[in-house]
Amino acid sequence: MPDFPVPPSMSLVPSMKRKLPLNTISASIVAALLLLSAGLTAMTRQPGWVIGGVVLAVLVHMSLKMCNSWQRVLVLRAGKIQGLRGPGLFLIVPFLDQIDAVVDQRIRTVPVHTRQTLTRDTTPVDVDAVVFWMVHDPLRAITELDNYEGSVSMVALTTLREVVGSSDLATLLEDRRRIDGELRDLIESKTREWGVTVQAVEIRDVQLPDSLQDAMSRQAQAERERSARVTLASAEREVAHELAQAAKTYEAAPIALQILQINRIFEMNKNRGTTILMPTTMADAMTSATAFAAAMQTVQPEPGAPAATGEVSG
Structure with a gap:
């Protein structure tokens, strides 16, 4: 059985037995x-x-x-x-x-801790919260309760356990503001009859078991890996589409493809001393493409003369 923590304000002497200041x-x-x-x-x-x-x-x-x-x-x-x-x-x-x-009517805080409390989806969690409260009716707080500070602490503890037990783990982790508001309303509905007003309730931390933390970490890692693979597949699909368009262009202009190959080899051979091996058919195709490009640059029609027709042999 888990140990129920004793709130700090629960002392043997009621804290409302305060001394008056020096007169x-x-x-x-x-x-x-x-x-x-x-x-x-x-x-x-x-x-x-x-x-x-x-x-x-x-x-x-x-x-x-x-x-x-x-x-x-x-x-x-x-x-x-x-x-x-x-x-x-x-x-x-x-x-x-x-x-x-x-009676001290200033706003005070009470830390509340729950240990190994099961959520609605049977997950043990440790929850730490802080309750901000004040006494708005000192006469009722003194006459109706023996120790109103201890009573507020115990009500906050039991209410926190009830809310944690009726909430899912995802709700505790993602929707804390709603949980804080629900806690404040529930605690105030019980303490208002005692002359105590609850200003706010804030959940400071939700601690999970180590095994569950490891499982959630692996799940998050798997989600990130899946997203990365989807992004990579999308990029490869776009690249394949662009390559298909380029292939259609080169299919209509084979000389442009051969010139591109020559340019690629030139880029690869920028560093002197590099040896590149290629098939003979590829080298022959590049030779004819080079000769065709040179002929197109050297043979220019004279201005005003009709364009010459014929073939250029490599």
Whole structure:
């Protein structure tokens, strides 16, 4: 059985039990009260100022709280929900109110990994995805779930397995955008009731078994070889068509074919010291073609004279 990965956000302590930022305003007021009480005590020689200053400083420290702009605080009064506080400064009743949870409303990410999940065409794959989500209703997220971050992670994991199991391997590899949209809609339909909004889901990687990768590589190589052979056959067909047209031309003008042969031999014999062997009949044909070409160049009719008729013998 494959091991189910534990999302990083699934910890023993719920991550919504966050601490409030350092309240420098409250600390400054407490320090000012202590200094004022100490000064009054030194001036009046009455210790009651120190006691009163310490008590007042403790009450200010316990009642004056602060949270950041992206945080919301759930306040309970005697165990009952008093409401959300923040952002900025807010007051609570000391010893009666308590801060139960601090919710971060920024967009967060949850990595989701599935191992050896079978697709619809029974192919085991490893899929890695990232879920972008945020809390749009902190009160519902805190009161309806014990650990909403862990719940989002588990819902994303199970939904990813469902989508992978209902999709073909080709769809996972070629149509990731549609799969991402389907994952986002399915996860959000389950988490919206908890006060959580899923912004986006992106599949980072789809890993295949080594044997399947080798088979796909061989298939791609065979496809490329088939395409190359088809291209070569098409080129040879075009060359054969052009050669057939050239053959018809040379059949109508045999002297042109012989001159072409002479030209080819001349091109081959550019490098001195090359020995070329050819049949005697071919050499005789080239000799007659050479003589005919020379006669056509030397015998030119005089201007205004009628063209001479006759035969030129080689």
